[in-house]
Amino acid sequence: MRFRWLLLLPSFLSVFLFSAAVQAGELSFWRFDTNQNRLSFSTRGGGVQPKAQLISDPARVVIDLPGTTLAGPTANQRLRGGIKEIRVGQVDDRTTRIVVELEPGYTLDPKQVKFRGITASQWTVDFPRPQRIGSSPSAPPPRRPPQEESTNFRYFQSLGAKSTQPTLTADVSQLATIESVELTNNQTQLLIRADLAVRATSTWDAIAKAYRITIPGARLADRIRGPQLSASSPVARILLRQQDFRTVVILVQPATGTQIGELNQLTDQLLALQLQQTRPLTPSVATIPVPPPERPGSVLPPTRPTSPVPLPGVRNTRVVVMVDPGHGGSDPGAIGRGGIRETDIVLSIGQQVAALLQQQGIQVFMTRNGDYDVGLGSRVVMAERVNADLFVSIHANAIDLSRSDINGLETYYYSSDRALRLAQTIHVSILQSLDIQNRGIRTARFFVLRKTSMPSVLVEVGFVTGGEDSVKLSNSTYRSQMARAIARGILQYIQQYT
Ligand SMILES: [Zn+2]
Numbered sequence: 312m313r314f315r316w317l318l319l320l321p322s323f324l325s326v327f328l329f330s331a332a333v334q335a336g337e338l339s340f341w342r343f344d345t346n347q348n349r350l351s352f353s354t355r356g357g358g359v360q361p362k363a364q365l366i367s368d369p370a371r372v373v374i375d376l377p378g379t380t381l382a383g384p385t386a387n388q389r390l391r392g393g394i395k396e397i398r399v400g401q402v403d404d405r406t407t408r409i410v411v412e413l414e415p416g417y418t419l420d421p422k423q424v425k426f427r428g429i430t431a432s433q434w435t436v437d438f439p440r441p442q443r444i445g446s447s448p449s450a451p452p453p454r455r456p457p458q459e460e461s462t463n464f465r466y467f468q469s470l471g472a473k474s475t476q477p478t479l480t481a482d483v484s485q486l487a488t489i490e491s492v493e494l495t496n497n498q499t500q501l502l503i504r505a506d507l508a509v510r511a512t513s514t515w516d517a518i519a520k521a522y523r524i525t526i527p528g529a530r531l532a533d534r535i536r537g538p539q540l541s542a543s544s545p546v547a548r549i550l551l552r553q554q555d556f557r558t559v560v561i562l563v564q565p566a567t568g569t570q571i572g573e574l575n576q577l578t579d580q581l582l583a584l585q586l587q588q589t590r591p592l593t594p595s596v597a598t599i600p601v602p603p604p605e606r607p608g609s610v611l612p613p614t615r616p617t618s619p620v621p622l623p624g625v626r627n628t629r630v631v632v633m634v635d636p637g638h639g640g641s642d643p644g645a646i647g648r649g650g651i652r653e654t655d656i657v658l659s660i661g662q663q664v665a666a667l668l669q670q671q672g673i674q675v676f677m678t679r680n681g682d683y684d685v686g687l688g689s690r691v692v693m694a695e696r697v698n699a700d701l702f703v704s705i706h707a708n709a710i711d712l713s714r715s716d717i718n719g720l721e722t723y724y725y726s727s728d729r730a731l732r733l734a735q736t737i738h739v740s741i742l743q744s745l746d747i748q749n750r751g752i753r754t755a756r757f758f759v760l761r762k763t764s765m766p767s768v769l770v771e772v773g774f775v776t777g778g779e780d781s782v783k784l785s786n787s788t789y790r791s792q793m794a795r796a797i798a799r800g801i802l803q804y805i806q807q808y809t
Contacts, residue, residue, distance in 0.1 A: 336432065337382040338407045343397050345390060350397070350411065350436040354379055358431020363599035365421040369395075371412040372424060372599065374436070379407045393417045393441030402541045417441040421597040428604025487529045487580070489551070489559050491536035494586075495680040497669055498545050501538070501563060501584040504683070505529060508579035515571075521548070521562040522571045524584070529559040536683075545569040545586040578692045622795070623802045627809050628672035632801060633699035635759060636661030636677065637706040640684030645709030647775025649785065653707040654682065656784050660772060661705045663794030664801070671802055691762040700809065701733060702767030703801060704759050707784060708774045715778035719748030721771040725760035732808060734768040737800030744796040745789070747773060747780070770797060 336357025343350050354376070362375045381401050389396050394417075398410045413419065423439035487507035495502050503511075509526050516523040531553050540546060548564040563584060565571050572585030636657040638644035644653025658679070665675045676697050678690040694702050710717050722738040724730035734752050742749055760767050772793055773780030783789045 336376075336379045338376060338379050338399070339382045341397075341399060341409065343390065343394075343411075345392065345394075348394075348438040348440065350374075350409070350438070352376075352409065352434055354432040355382075358604065359434075360428075360431070360603065361426065361434060361601050363424065363426065363436075363601055365419070365424070365597045365599060367418070367595045369412060369415055370418040370441075371410050372419075372421075372438070374409040374411070375402065376407040376409070378405055380405070381407045393419075394438070400541075401539070402543075403539055408541075411438065413441045416444050418444050421599045424599045426599070426601040428602070431604040434604075485528075486557055487526075488532045489526065489529055489535060489561075490532045491683065492538060492549060492551065492561065493536065493681060494538040494540075494544065494546065496676060497666060499586055499588075501546065501549075501586060502577075502680075503561065503582040503584070505580045505582075509582070510576070511574060511582055513574045513584075516562065519562050519564070521550070521564040522584070524561040524563065524574060524582070525554070526559045526561070526582075528557055530557070531559055536681075545588060577696050578689050581689070581693070622667060622671055622799050623806055625671055625673065625802055625805045627805060628674070630700045630805050630809055631674045631676065631697055632665075632668055632701045632703065633694040633697065634661050634665045634668075634675060634677045635690050635694075635702060635704040636679055637704060639679045639682055642684065645707060645775050647707075647709060647784075648712065648715070648778070648781035651775050651781055651785055653709070653775055656707050656775065656790065657705045657772070658682065659787070659790050660794045660797070663791055664703070664705070664798045667795060667798035668801060671798075673802070673805070687758045688762075690759055694763050694765065694767075699763075699765050701801065701804070702759065702763045702765055703733075703737070703797065704757075704767065704769040705797070706769060706771050708771040708780075709776045710774060712776050714776060715781075718774050718777035718780040719750035720773060721750045722752050723755045723757060723760065723769040723771070724752070724767070725754060725756065727766060729766040729808065730760070730768055733766045733801075733804050736804040736807070737768060737770060737797055740800030740803060741770075741772075741793065741796040744799070745792055747783075 336354040336359055339353055339355040341350065341352035357378060359376045359379050362377065364373050365371070366373055381399065393414055395412045395414045398412070400408055402408045419439050419441045425437040427435050429435070487505040487509045489503065489505050491502075491504045493502045493504070494500070503524070505526075509529055511524050511526045513522060513524045531551055535551065537549065538544070538546070540549070545566055546563055546569065547566040548562075550562040552560045552562070554560045563571065565586070568588060570587040572587055575583045575585065577583045638654040638657065642654070644657070646652055658681070661677060662680065665677050668675045676693065676699065678693050679685045708721060720738065720741055722734045724734040731752070738752050741747065755769070757769055760769055773784050775781050775784060
């Protein structure tokens with residue numbers, strides 16, 4: 312999975328959209344007909360089942376298209392007659408969002424918003440005429456003045472060295488390169504990654520109304536990776552600047568309701584700025600029902616109804632878990648049938664494991680939360696730095712492509728009894744929840760198992776080369792079930808043994 316990002320280059324100020332590597336539908340067309348108050352849109356390469364909500368302050372209908380990326384650039388259309396504008400953008404690497412925002416002081420009845428899917432890739436949405444708040448007895452009173460800022464798409468901007476600055480090319484090789492700035496850990500952490508050891512100082516900049524991080528002995532990468540900022544991001548703006556030829560300054564402007572915590576040095580090359588959400592979500596939200604398309608065809612992804620096993624609650628929420636999706640970046644891990652890549656599968660599962668644990672109040676860190684390189688040593692160092700109590704590495708197995716008959720689950724530990732118990736709990740949880748062959752709990756001298764001081768296990772979630780496993784692991788529902796089973800095992804272990 313690769314993130315899509317917006318990048319402003321100082322030399323020629325234009326916006327690039329890097330297309331996502333994931334196979335997904337694309338929003339190829341949209342149009343709002345003001346005469347009929349009708350939004351039409353279509354996708355290509357895959358159908359979609361939209362999700363819609365009416366959110367207040369300011370009143371807006373938010374339509375999310377899961378599994379859909381945006382074919383063109385983000386766009387705005389200004390309108391009249393109660394509807395202020397339409398914005399089309401991308402909220403994450405797999406979801407396109409269409410926002411239909413009403414003029415301040417207007418609202419509409421969510422029950423009168425009518426979705427119609429002619430096919431899974433061709434939709435129309437009819438909007439009722441917006442009503443002035445107060446003119447209808449059912450209209451909710453405005454809670455507070457409309458916040459223009461709250462639904463704007465946020466941005467990430469990178470500015471290179473000012474052209475007046477001398478460039479001493481001889482020196483550049485000794486400087487650390489700032490490679491990426493990313494929001495991780497469920498948007499509670501801003502990670503700054505360098506290719507060499509860096510030290511930073513930080514302070515609140517009252518004039519810029521931003522947190523200023525100064526990194527001496529560093530330069531910005533030519534194409535620096537930035538986070539995907541959206542209306543719900545804890546950060547309103549990130550500005551990167553090459554202050555002089557050997558100093559990088561990063562300004563982080565928190566969004567309303569976000570408090571900036573301390574700047575931690577996770578590893579020599581990794582800085583983490585803690586972000587804390589202080590504001591509960593106040594706007595009212597009404598779900599708008601969207602019927603399935605009239606002719607779904609074969610383009611819709613399978614949506615098997617599932618009855619997930621409830622996750623056990625835990626009392627000891629002071630436990631810190633490090634989730635370690637294997638591989639990443641230049642190392643895709645094993646490549647299996649149909650070209651499926653271990654790195655994508657384990658990241659998808661790992662992210663869901665982390666989210667599920669977090670929902671249960673567990674403190675979770677991830678060794679990686681995107682498609683980039685992380686060394687084995689760094690993974691261990693990160694776990695030790697955050698004093699992780701448990702380390703769970705997620706991998707997918709592989710053997711020769713001719714051996715499609717080999718499928719199944721393997722869970723590894725190195726030597727300790729506690730690690731064995733953790734391996735057993737997770738292994739059994741997976742076997743109970745999923746239809747997968749049991750290849751047993753095993754010991755192995757894997758680096759991350761040997762070098763970590765806390766109980767650590769490595770789950771091989773199946774064979775990307777296996778005839779059965781490769782099909783299952785390609786299915787997002789199956790991956791979610793796998794993530795849930797792993798999370799359940801971890802929670803059971805915490806409940807019983809900590
Ligand atoms: Zn692996």
